[in-house]
Amino acid sequence: MLEFHNVPLKTILRRAIMSLPTNFNDILRFFEKDYDTAKEDNALSARGQFLQLYPLNHLKKMTLDDYVIGKGTASFCACVEVKTRTWANMQGATALKFGIYYGKSKSDPTVRYRF
Numbered sequence: 419m420l421e422f423h424n425v426p427l428k429t430i431l432r433r434a435i436m437s438l439p440t441n442f443n444d445i446l447r448f449f450e451k452d453y454d455t456a457k458e459d460n461a462l463s464a465r466g467q468f469l470q471l472y473p474l475n476h477l478k479k480m481t482l483d484d485y486v487i488g489k490g491t492a493s494f495c496a497c498v499e500v501k502t503r504t505w506a507n508m509q510g511a512t513a514l515k516f517g518i519y520y521g522k523s524k525s526d527p528t529v530r531y532r533f
Contacts, residue, residue: 461505468502486531487513488520495519 420427439445472494480494487495495516498508513519518533 457504464501464504468497471497482518482531485516486518486520487516488529 422430439448477494483489483491483493485494487493487499495513498506498516500509502508508515513521514532518531520529520531522529523532
């Protein structure tokens with residue numbers, strides 16, 4: 419039989435389970451007591467900064483160069499890939515995930531718009 423400090427593990431588990439909250443409000447209070455909102459606060463702040471840079475009405479007027487990644491400038495796609503990590507994850511894979519990008523391909527070393 420498994421024991422911890424001469425107390426059977428079954429007894430320890432039973433006591434632990436019995437000490438857990440049983441109704442939703444108790445569970446919520448139990449959760450809120452130790453929950454750290456810092457990550458959510460940072461994500462909300464980063465999302466707000468992104469929306470200030472790229473408000474919805476700006477998206478319709480955006481030029482191709484303002485959109486594409488690969489030009490070496492701050493662009494919508496570069497911002498999406500790097501600045502949104504706390505609230506949305508769009509990194510990895512290739513730049514083609516944005517539909518269009520500026521750069522080379524494996525089969526063609528010419529730097530140009532690609533889609």
